[in-house]
Amino acid sequence: MPRALLTDGERDAIRGDEMDESTRSSHRSRIRKKLNERMGEDADLLRRHEPELFNLLHEQVCEKVYDQRIAELEARIDELEGRLDEG
Incomplete structure (x- = not known):
């Protein structure tokens, strides 16, 4: 590979x-x-x-990291909202 x-x-x-x-x-x-x-x-x-290749690099490195971080933050927000609803 x-x-x-x-x-x-x-x-x-x-x-x-x-x-x-x-x-x-x-x-x-x-x-x-x-x-x-x-x-x-x-x-x-x-x-x-090669702007097209640069955009691909950016997408593979930055956007995937941002998407993962956003998903983690959304899960944390859901968890905190659940705690607030309980209390």
Whole structure:
């Protein structure tokens, strides 16, 4: 399967799969470096030269996170409303 941001080994490290701490630390360091040094550049390049691809990136990263957070907040609101109705 083609990779996006993470290699298979990096995914294993993030998931907490069994590996020695040195290897896990190495994977985390590489991920941090990619995010700090290249991700912003790549996003800006897409935004300027391939807006359709930039919009897809934005949708996959930002909108899914926002949608998930909104769903969590709505569930919390429902829970709190239920408590208010009880009391």
